[in-house]
Amino acid sequence: MEWKLDKTSRTPLYQQIVDELERKISYGEYPPGTRLLPERKLAEKLEVNRMTVVHAYDELSARGFLERKRGSGTIVSSTNWGVFSKNETNWRRYVEGGSFRTSYPLVQRIREMVSEGDIDFDLASGELSKDLFPTELLQHCLKTCPFPEDLSYVHQQGFLPLRKTLSSHLKEAYRIKASPSSILITSGAQQALYLITQCLLSPGDAIAIEAPSYLYSLPLFQSAGLRIFGLPVDENGIIPRDAQKLYKEKNIRMIFLNPTYQNPTGTVLNKKRRKHILEIAESLGIPVVEDDPFSSLSFEEHHHKPIKSYDTNGNVLYIGSLSKVAASSLRIGWITGPEAVIQRLGEAKQQMDFGLSVFPQTIANELLQSSSFLIHQHHLIRELKERRDEMIQALKDVLGDEITFSIPMGGLHILGKLNKKVSDKQLVEQTIKNKLLYMPGSIYGMGDGYVRFTFARLRKEKIRDAIGRFSQSLHSL
Template sequence: MFKSDWKPNKSSSVPLHKQITDYIKEKISNGEWTLGYKLPPQRTLAKVLEVNRSTVVTAYEELIAEGLIEGKSGSGTKVVNNTWNLLATTPPPDWNSYVSFGTHKPNLPTIHEINQAEFSPNIIRLGTGELSPHLIPSTSMKKVFHQLSNKEISYGYEEPKGLLPLREQIANYLKTIGIPASPSSILIVSGALQALQLISVGLLHRGSTVLTEKPSYLHSLNVFQSAGMHLVGIPLDKEGIQANLIQQYKKQQKAALLYTIPSFHNPTGTLMTLERRKQLLDICHQEQLPLIEDDVYRELWFDENPPKPIKAFDKHGLVLYLGSLSKSLSPGFRIGWIVGPEPVVEHLADIKMQTDYGSSSLSQWAAVEWLSSGLYYEHLHEVRQQLKTRRDFTLDTLNKYFSDIAVWEKPTGGFYIWLRLLPSLSMRRLFEMALTEGILLNPGNVYDNQADQYLRISYSFASLSNIENGLKRLSKIVKTIAK
């Protein structure tokens, strides 16, 4: 989705279409819109700039007449010239070709649209997987930073594995959930996503196959694919990933690694049972298949603690355990961790130093304060209660508006409800119609290309009034399409 900070001045004596042509010319002359850049469709630009479409049509026609842009049916309108520079110099490089052939793949188109639309004003975000601003403890955060201001802390780079006092605090926390880990086996990262990036480039070779749940959050990312990996999904049931299929899939796919979210799985909300966790670890040990346990939702349980992490039963160094404060405290904090064998952690720490020379020292010191003061555990108690209230409200709302058009399970923690629509309809059309109505969805097919009748509904972000308003209107859209 195209966005612009600029808007034409409607009180100016300069005609609106002339202001738009001047704006586009400036973008081209400054090198911001290079040769081959695809301009937004007329209707889109008109909506963003809050003018009539005819005004944009006139502006585009003038630019076409000047030879600066070219419109072709089916391929849109592109920049084809920047005359004032081309007359005097060698043509600039075709940056679009560089973008196309870069190693890291772009986001899936729908994910890109979601990322853009999330920042649109007044949008109702029914699928966003993060805490609402109202659930982020801003008062306590101010208190933490105030306390830091009175302490002697470092503001330079930290050692490769991260701030030692933070790793010590995380080691203490891990003991409470059954994981014995010394600070030397912990690496601080900028969230669990960076952990996956480090693993993809540091431990796997191009062409490797990664096994994961089907559906999986991994399918909404290109972090492994950009490193030349292949993702293969193993079906889920109510107890978690079907571990009895792992041997078959590993043999067929020559898999190098298995990735799982056992606690309040993204996107389905499934909680893997204790028996399934032990079975999964036993089979991975037999098959010598390393395991990534992504446990970022672990602390967001409602009525009872989830089973111990898979890592708690790992006596052979098979499991790389990922944790984070992004889901439980603040997404902008950017503090996560990897727990694993020391040689692996040291290797990943070396790669991280080559990448960013360490996570924010200020965020690391703040995390120490959160964990050592007890404030983090007080916050967890509060956020669990709030999320449970939100879950119950969302389930009641679904019962009110979706009981005849969808089915779902009741999650026992985390952020998500995996909603299966009963009418057969185009998910793309539903996504677009909802977006036009100011409702942003996370379609199931970004997590599994066969899950085209599913939606990931999140109760963690939108306000209760927006959840009800959004779901009520969404049910009407579904019924309109299904007619």
């Protein structure tokens, strides 16, 4: 529900509620059987007295729009309303069917809070704060990029000029050799992962992911019916031999890695292990999916070459995106690998959405070619490093030895372990009460007491207060 009441209007508040609900019911947006919010909850949401809502529900009930039953709440009437009303569609049956799994409940809870916006400190969202997006640069790119000559459907693998630019970009920035025909442009890394799970794997297949991993909480793996097994991460990433073991025991068919500034641990898989896991994957004949959203957000002198840059046999599918380095709402990501595989993923994408809009692709193409993009990246990295440092200092000052963490050398997150025994669920609810959001470790498949803080979403000045607020929530438990 997105409607707001007009408190300056002459129409009484209860009448405004009646009008809006009547409209939604008569428009078929609330079909017969729809359960309305309990009076107390709707009153909270609309910031009115509970009696105002009671009054509105009463009137609608009297007029036959609603049925109210003690204990089972208020539902849209199916007997007294509707021109043809007989056995209307039981939408619940449809909505609960299909193969889609909804999000992990804690993730859903946190997302809801983010979208409601009534939060002081967001340490949960894994994206940049508004001021870090290169807004002016993107605005400039939008103005200067050549307008597409032909507005017919774009090639199913994406806008060719962008794929050409990416081909050079991948070579220069990552030492990855990928020609335009072996690149598919996607709606961020998310769609690349979705395409892989839907096209290259079948329900019941086993896969290996890092433990902990953000992939653990992605319902798309559950929706695809995959069995997920963990590869424990130490300070240098996963231990390659574990993959061999999982292969023997569980017959894993694919290995998903986020080797650089891994989410949520912040660790980097070292070079020796990168080469070793590639060797193992090749000898077992199973592909590696390398998800690499953060390697360009590095605070180190030395850059880590992706596993893909060592891959000469086409064993690695490499995923990148502009979401963390430019803007999430641009929705530009990419995947590269053997041409036949990329073509297949492109065909599947065509079935799903008939290709990406040409506009974000022309903007991304302009952005990647702009000399200002490098300047933006330097600025972004400097800012992120400052925020990381500020958060580290605040954690030390405020929480001291109540928390243990290691220092990430890139990316957006710090993972900490609380030394006090607390339940994730309780702590999340307590912080929400205090208008702060963070990501609890259970979302990543860890036990209670782990916390992931994003240092990119809050301005530097607010970070210390955020940690203070967190500490307060922790202590009140």
